[in-house]
Amino acid sequence: MPLLQMEHAVVFLLGLCTGRSFGIDYDSNCFVKDGKPFRYISGSIHYSRVPSYYWKDRLLKMKMAGLDAIQTYVPWNYHEPQMGTYDFFGGKDLEYFLQLANDTGLLVILRAGPYICAEWDMGGLPAWLLEKKSVVLRSSDSDYLEAVERWMSVLLPKMRPYLYQNGGPIIMVQVENEYGSYFACDYNYLRFLLKLFRLHLGDEVVLFTTDGASQFHLKCGALQGLYATVDFAPGGNVTAAFLAQRNSEPKGPLVNSEFYTGWLDHWGHRHSVVPAQTIAKTLNEILACGANVNLYMFIGGTNFAYWNGANMPYMPQPTSYDYDAPLSEAGDLTEKYFALREVIGMLPEGLIPPTTPKFAYGKVCLQKASTVLEVLDGLSPSGPVRSTYPLTFVELKQYFGYVLYRTTLPKNCVEPTPLSSPLNGVHDRAYVSVNGVPQGILERDKSLKINITGQAGANLDILVENMGRVNFGRYNNDFKGLVSNLTLAQDILVGWEIYPLDIDGAVNSDFFYLLDHPKRSAVKALSYEVPAFYTGTLSIPGGIPDLPQDTYVNFPGWTKGQIWINGFNLGRYWPARGPQLTLYVPRNVLVASVPNNITVLELERSPCSTQACEIEFVDEPNINYFFVFPLPPVACLSLRPR
Ligand SMILES: *[C@@H]1O[C@H](CO)[C@@H](O)[C@H](O)[C@H]1NC(C)=O
Numbered sequence: 229m230p231l232l233q234m235e236h237a238v239v240f241l242l243g244l245c246t247g248r249s250f251g252i253d254y255d256s257n258c259f260v261k262d263g264k265p266f267r268y269i270s271g272s273i274h275y276s277r278v279p280s281y282y283w284k285d286r287l288l289k290m291k292m293a294g295l296d297a298i299q300t301y302v303p304w305n306y307h308e309p310q311m312g313t314y315d316f317f318g319g320k321d322l323e324y325f326l327q328l329a330n331d332t333g334l335l336v337i338l339r340a341g342p343y344i345c346a347e348w349d350m351g352g353l354p355a356w357l358l359e360k361k362s363v364v365l366r367s368s369d370s371d372y373l374e375a376v377e378r379w380m381s382v383l384l385p386k387m388r389p390y391l392y393q394n395g396g397p398i399i400m401v402q403v404e405n406e407y408g409s410y411f412a413c414d415y416n417y418l419r420f421l422l423k424l425f426r427l428h429l430g431d432e433v434v435l436f437t438t439d440g441a442s443q444f445h446l447k448c449g450a451l452q453g454l455y456a457t458v459d460f461a462p463g464g465n466v467t468a469a470f471l472a473q474r475n476s477e478p479k480g481p482l483v484n485s486e487f488y489t490g491w492l493d494h495w496g497h498r499h500s501v502v503p504a505q506t507i508a509k510t511l512n513e514i515l516a517c518g519a520n521v522n523l524y525m526f527i528g529g530t531n532f533a534y535w536n537g538a539n540m541p542y543m544p545q546p547t548s549y550d551y552d553a554p555l556s557e558a559g560d561l562t563e564k565y566f567a568l569r570e571v572i573g574m575l576p577e578g579l580i581p582p583t584t585p586k587f588a589y590g591k592v593c594l595q596k597a598s599t600v601l602e603v604l605d606g607l608s609p610s611g612p613v614r615s616t617y618p619l620t621f622v623e624l625k626q627y628f629g630y631v632l633y634r635t636t637l638p639k640n641c642v643e644p645t646p647l648s649s650p651l652n653g654v655h656d657r658a659y660v661s662v663n664g665v666p667q668g669i670l671e672r673d674k675s676l677k678i679n680i681t682g683q684a685g686a687n688l689d690i691l692v693e694n695m696g697r698v699n700f701g702r703y704n705n706d707f708k709g710l711v712s713n714l715t716l717a718q719d720i721l722v723g724w725e726i727y728p729l730d731i732d733g734a735v736n737s738d739f740f741y742l743l744d745h746p747k748r749s750a751v752k753a754l755s756y757e758v759p760a761f762y763t764g765t766l767s768i769p770g771g772i773p774d775l776p777q778d779t780y781v782n783f784p785g786w787t788k789g790q791i792w793i794n795g796f797n798l799g800r801y802w803p804a805r806g807p808q809l810t811l812y813v814p815r816n817v818l819v820a821s822v823p824n825n826i827t828v829l830e831l832e833r834s835p836c837s838t839q840a841c842e843i844e845f846v847d848e849p850n851i852n853y854f855f856v857f858p859l860p861p862v863a864c865l866s867l868r869p870r
């Protein structure tokens with residue numbers, strides 16, 4: 229027997245000897261743990277949104293709120309970045325996270341996917357699935373199933389030793405997510421998953437589904453053999469919601485798998501806030517029914533790097549996933565935390581870990597290092613791909629970040645000439661320049677046409693940003709880049725040189741710090757500038773104990789871009805659209821011994837020509853900046869009655 233299998237067998241036998249068991253008692257309408265009736269109060273934390281440095285702190289705060297369990301999603305695209313390449317190291321060490329949960333005395337409800345929604349890029353599905361252009365995701369499409377089967381045969385065997393009956397914390401495993409909200413309604417797909425999960429996890433573990441609390445959602449979401457649970461928001465009719473679950477499960481425990489403690493945000497819309505009293509009241513009602521509940525989110529955390537998702541019509545979610553949850557993005561104890569802790573009531577002995585201190589390091593001067601165009605060759609080690617018509621990110625095998633599309637003007641454009649994307653194919657935002665002179669911005673669903681000027685033969689450069697793939701609904705097949713032709717006046721532009729950009733790789737090798745002659749081209753006060761990199765260093769002051777501490781970075785006068793500290797990609801900033809102004813900087817990305825290297829990619833307009841060229845480290849977040857927003861917020865799950 230191979231070593232790995234043998235270990236599993238031993239763990240499994242130990243489980244049998246310790247008599248640990250978890251299951252459903254249908255006649256008593258409850259779960260049973262170790263032979264006794266059991267009801268859980270759980271909270272959601274996504275390990276992919278909290279630095280591993282802070283996992284223990286956040287889990288302990290959850291335990292001290294009186295929770296029995298945590299619930300987490302497994303984002304497939306986080307662990308299999310390229311087909312067949314798996315990453316479970318460092319911040320992606322799911323087994324270590326499970327071990328910490330167990331050590332903290334928390335049970336785990338695992339939402340294993342393959343699809344998770346979660347306001348996460350493409351709902352957790354890897355973008356490389358789109359290499360088959362016509363793939364029908366979340367269905368019995370044979371290529372999709374093959375990829376799922378391979379992934380689950382890596383993930384689930386790792387999870388098996390952590391099942392409760394095998395001595396670990398996992399009491400239940402969710403299959404798919406809100407499948408009843410998806411158009412495909414493919415029962416064979418759910419049956420395939422059921423069989424696959426049973427094959428790898430055994431017959432004992434409780435497998436379940438989660439859907440909106442209505443017959444409409446449960447119709448395609450529930451399947452014989454998977455225990456059907458529901459999700460619903462505070463403020464509604466709890467009895468009616470659970471009656472919907474009873475339609476699918478006439479007997480067994482009542483479960484709300486996503487009881488919303490707050491709500492998600494989108495760039496350009498107001499920050500969502502849900503009062504603690506509303507949540508406390510409905511939570512009381514749920515508990516009075518004897519029901520099980522998971523608070524979604526208990527801590528939301530951060531969409532670092534490029535991990536945010538988007539809704540349709542195209543609305544990407546910001547970097548902060550604070551969610552107005554009981555623990556803030558930075559893990560701070562809030563009023564809501566204490567209000568819900570009171571409702572939960574069953575408080576464990578011990579001290580609640582305090583809110584971590586934040587430090588205002590102050591202003592940091594930045595200097596322009598170079599424009600994107602000036603260092604194109606350094607950013608694109610593979611060099612350009614030539615193509616008559618534009619290629620998508622997936623065709624270039626680059627899944628995140630930025631790609632530069634270059635062609636030449638086929639004719640003189642002395643008068644302003646319309647450059648347009650007639651099929652709305654700029655996914656998602658394009659920064660346009662001609663021979664280095666900025667022309668304007670195209671944006672998916674928002675700005676499909678700009679005027680440009682320039683001489684025949686001049687370089688037309690279009691830097692395209694992937695702002696996050698749609699995570700919900702039928703628009704999941706979200707191709708990025710220029711996904712349809714651009715036209716200049718009436719003519720389709722051809723003859724492209726397409727530069728895949730490895731900006732993260734360049735930042736990580738201190739590329740911008742090692743530039744021989746930093747190119748400080750004169751910055752003119754235009755309404756747009758070409759995308760450019762700025763660098764600076766933050767030194768942690770001496771003589772103050774316990775530094776570095778957490779902080780927030782503010783972007784006064786900056787417009788939109790991406791920021792890295794010591795190579796760590798903190799995410800996107802976009803104060804010009806809001807509501808998020810500051811980005812959370814966890815202390816683990818900072819060092820006290822040497823200056824911290826900061827790299828900023830500003831895509832539109834820096835303050836450097838008119839104001840101070842600086843960013844500022846402050847000790848309070850501001851994710852609730854209010855502009856006069858043009859559109860009402862549209863929710864991820866807008867189909868659901870709330
Ligand atoms: C998990 O914690 C329980 C005690 O709550 C312990 O009996 C069990 O051995 C732990 N499992 C692992 C895998 O550490």
Ligand SMILES: *[C@@H]1O[C@H](CO)[C@@H](O)[C@H](O)[C@H]1NC(C)=O
Nearest residue numbers: 464465466467468469471472
């Ligand atoms: C809640 O729903 C139940 C079941 O549909 C219904 O009997 C009850 O009247 C509703 N309560 C309120 C306050 O609407």
Ligand SMILES: *[C@@H]1O[C@H](CO)[C@@H](O)[C@H](O)[C@H]1NC(C)=O
Nearest residue numbers: 643644645646677678679680
């Ligand atoms: C483009 O230029 C033309 C002619 O100057 C003008 O009428 C039109 O409004 C401009 N369009 C845009 C999108 O700026």
Ligand SMILES: *[C@@H]1O[C@H](CO)[C@@H](O)[C@H](O)[C@H]1NC(C)=O
Nearest residue numbers: 617618619710711712713720
């Ligand atoms: C661009 O237009 C050409 C010619 O009409 C067409 O063959 C091609 O498929 C188009 N490409 C894209 C990406 O739409």
Ligand SMILES: *[C@@H]1O[C@H](CO)[C@@H](O)[C@H](O)[C@H]1NC(C)=O
Nearest residue numbers: 738741794819822823824825
């Ligand atoms: C910052 O970049 C320099 C290269 O200019 C490098 O020597 C140094 O180690 C970097 N600092 C950190 C904290 O990574």
